[in-house]
Amino acid sequence: MFARALRVRGHTAIKGSERRKLRADVAAAFPSLSAEQLCELVPHKEELSVVKAYSHRGDAITVYTRGRNPVLFERERALYPTVYTLWSYPDLLPAFSTWPPVLQKLAGGADLMLPGVLVPSRGLPQVQQGTLCAITLVGNRYAPVAVGVATMSTAEMLAAGMRGKGFTVLHTYMDHLWGFGDKAYPPTIAPLVADPVEVENTDQEDDPATQVDVSSLSLQEGDVSSAVCISLAFLAPSTVFPPSAEQMDELFQQCFFHALKCKVKKSELPLLTSTFLRNHMFSCCPEGQQLDVKKSSYKKFSKFLQCMQQKDILQVKELNKGVESIVGVDWKHPDIKSFVVPDGFSPVLDTPESKGGDGEPLYHPPDIVPLYGVSVKMAPLFQESGHKKGSILSSSDVRSIVIDYVKTNELVDETNKNFVKINPILCDCLLDKAEQDSISKLKWDDLLNRCLAQLQPFHQVTFFGHEPIVRKGKGCPIDITIAQRSSNKKVTIIKNLELYGLDPQSVATTLQQRVQASATISPLPEAKDRVQVQIQGNQIHHLAKLLLEEYRLPRKYMQGLEKAPKLGRKK
Known part of the structure; x- marks a missing residue:
């Protein structure tokens, strides 16, 4: 479910009444929790947030976070613990063990097949079809690494000869829900007494005949041959733990x-x-x-x-x-x-x-996405969807909310479905005073464009290897201008390089070497803590080649390239 990134629609602090309801729902879903543990999981005063999101498949997900970490998630009115919660309460769910190499497959979105499940000498936990279960790794079975739903009862698993799909996996360590938190590693807790099956397996670790290439093992039922299933039982339960x-x-x-x-x-x-x-x-x-x-x-x-x-x-x-x-x-x-x-x-x-073509480390252009903030004027339109003044939304979110609002309030024109009827809320939010008496309906495109125009502009910048940054405004492009100096000399002035992760000193040095002209860096008058690069002559051709071809910065992030000198024959 979380093999791909979540699309977040809202992030708010939980209210007192919602907190009490959540505590009651958790107590009903997980009766094994003591009153003390319940208060730890859903505290009375500690900060608790609610994140509304969609999975890549379009499923509506509600995530409850405490501090930085997601502790619970809700889907179709059912509550599930995250691996962060299971590390604190490892006995919360019945646990089934699998081999460490299988974890990578699970994190990639695969379900757990029964040939990959270890059957210990003490037997499997007794569960029914639909039971929520934890999945652990051999050698560290007190630190669950996945949450799944059993597709059959324990008796049916054994009757099927441990073949077929055993668990529908919902969430794993190393998936995007885990990445929503502080990305901690599972605690390393070895069993107090080794299971006899594990001891047996360890003794046969050095026997080449018992080894198998697990990287080639598919977790789909039809791809697991009998030979692989037999060999899998002799794999050494070794786990490579990350650095502390x-x-x-x-x-x-x-x-x-x-x-x-x-x-x-x-x-x-x-x-x-x-x-x-x-x-x-x-x-x-x-x-x-x-x-x-x-x-x-x-x-x-x-x-x-x-x-x-x-x-x-x-x-x-x-x-x-x-x-x-x-x-x-x-x-x-x-x-x-x-x-x-x-x-x-x-x-x-x-x-x-x-590396780039000239041996310099490759520059990764930032990913810039326009966002929109709900203004005071537009708040009534977004109130039904649970968004208040200041909520940050993407253009697709705005479009979905407006379409849902129109359909919920039955505002689509019956005679022509290309038009939307204007009710009092749309009238106040989208129409000027001079238009309120003359316009009774709008085309869909006009409606959506007016809505985006009335929202406050924001943008999200994501630099390579860094967390996204949300900034106010539409975002300033790299500004390139030509200025006249004394004796009719021209200079090229470049601003806003820092906003795109470019080092002004590096750009100035590179241009200076290529055009053999002096370049200086000076403070930007209209912005604190920013600088501008100034180089002699009209050097836009060279600058465009540097930014477009070598740094691979999209043209839409620059303004002023049209001021390049016209190339003609020299007389």
């Missing part, structure tokens, strides 16, 4: 000091933090390891840099919301001077995808 937060913190600090000591030059400052991470720190990562800030205790790269700034190692300045730059480094700091590059260090080789 402390280990990732150490790796981040190692790559950080290595980059400052060996990679970054003073002439490169100011340097965008995203450029520093992508171009310098990643290249200092030892082979076989990977930097992932979400697996560290910092969770965000900006928090890691704040920690380093508190130690007076560097200075970071916020150019714009979500865009920061390193403006100073104390290379005489004891931590930098005492850092020693690890012996036998072998940097990770850059893949073809990580």
Whole structure:
């Protein structure tokens, strides 16, 4: 269900009455919870939020979050726990075990087939068809990694010879619902007493005849042969656990000091933090390891840099919301001077995808999506759908809400379905005073366009490898202008590069080298903490080639390219 990203429609704090109703629903759905556990799961005062979303299949989902983590989700009026909840209450549901390599298939959207289920010596839990169950991994059976519904009873499973589909999987560790939270790893809790079947399997681990390539195992019923089912029973229950937060913190600090000591030059400052991470720190990562800030205790790269700034190692300045730059480094700091590059260090080789044509790291253009905020004037129209003033919606959400409103209130014109009748709410929201007496119906397109025009403009910017950022307004394009200076000299002025994750200093240096003209960077008069690049002459042709062809930035994100000089024959 959550193999693909969720489409979020609303995110609000839960009300007191809703909190009490939720606690009652949880108590009815999971009677094994004690009163104390119920208060922990649905606390009386701690912040609890409700997220309305749609799955990629169009299913309406309600997600309840506590802190950062989703704890429950509701589908078709049925409540289900998330893996975060099951890690706190591992005995909440009857548990069935499978082998670690199967988890990747489940996270990809597959259901769990019975040949992949371990039958322990003590027998399977007794469940009926439709029972909600937890799925664990052999070797760590107290940390559920998936939630599913049994497609048959335990007796039917055994009668079928453990063949066929056993569980419809709803949610797994590593899917997008898990990614909605802090992306924690399952706790590592080994069984107090090893199951005899597991001991047997471990003893036969070194026997080549008992090994099987699980990567080729499909979880569809017809693809599992008898030979694979027999071999699967002898797989070693070994699990590769990810690095701890402390280990990732150490790796981040190692790559950080290595980059400052060996990679970054003073002439490169100011340097965008995203450029520093992508171009310098990643290249200092030892082979076989990977930097992932979400697996560290910092969770965000900006928090890691704040920690380093508190130690007076560097200075970071916020150019714009979500865009920061390193403006100073104390290379005489004891931590930098005492850092020693690890012996036998072998940097990770850059893949073809990580480099551009000229050897520079490949720039990834941001993904910019227009959004719309509900204004005071438009609030009555969106009230029926549960959205209030300030709610942020996509254009498709606005379209769906307006269409639902028109159909619910039976406003489609009976004589011509291309028109919508105007009721008092639509009249107040969409029509000017001069139009209110003369217009009684609107075409669908006109209705939707007027609705979008009356909403407050927002936009969402997603930089490669970072969380989305929502900003007010329609978004400023990269502004390219030609200005006249003394002695009839022209200069090219470039603004707003930082908004698109581009380093103004890098762009200025590249242009300066290519056109052999002086380039300067100066503060932007109309915006604080932003700069503009100024280069002699009309250099729009060279700038367009750099931005469009090398940085692969879409033309729609730029304005002023039409001011390029006309190319003609020189006399």
